[in-house]
Amino acid sequence: MMRLPVQASAEGLDVAFVGVPLDTGTSNRPGARFGPRQIRAESAMVRRYNGSTGAAPFDSLRVADIGDVNVNLYNLPESCRLIRESYQEIVASGCVPLTLGGDHTITYPILQALAAKHGPVGLVHVDAHTDTGDSALGEKIYHGSPFRRCVEEGLLDCGRVVQIGIRGSSYDPDPHQYCREQGFRVVPAEECWMKSLEPLMREVRAQMGDKPMYISFDIDGLDPAYAPGTGTPEIAGLTPAQALEIIRGCKGLNIVGCDLVEVAPMYDVSGNTALLGANLLFEMLCVLPGVKTL
């Protein structure tokens, strides 16, 4: 990732890039298992400094790529266990994981590991979907349910959860009811159209305070014109500039981990979706606690 050193474990690191090549939790088009390798390939052009914000992450933090988590594509609960145990090990020494997904199922076991260390976390969740479904075809674990599972297990500080970019048709006439009942703030895509998101992020920063928080970025939060390489695209989404406003707006927060999920490269022959993913992960790295600004 980003031509960084590769090492087998998170030992001695401040930040680790981790791939989770799982896509058997998808409900529509599969392919996110190839996200990590394509994001890594496109990340080769990411350079040392953030010329826009002045952030110098590689001068500030010890960062490496620790490879992929071994998952079992034939068994989602077993994959969740493997992910949770891997992340428990990663965060044990204080290392912050930056994850290359993988479908959104993976955020559930990642947050199990993070909440075990930090307690319930705040969440900035960018997505076309709230991912708070209860079950699909009788199964509780899939990429549409991670945040309901997290609520049930007390992994989220529900008064500090913001979901941005939500849109699309639904099975339910009031699709955000569950989220509202938990105390989540839902920001539909319509509230973002043709606007700067800097004012929103000022409010989000005040809401998050200085307690631990996590960023989960589903690439389908962006418009499929920019990010067609994903499994469940929805029209009229966010722009890449708005994605930068959201991530840069998290600067100063107590970020304990981030993920970029749902890149399915084969639906975008240009490679742009994975390129976008690589750059959004760089932007996440740039806003982590301890990153110096030149």
Ligand SMILES: [Mn+2]
């Ligand atoms: Mn999602």
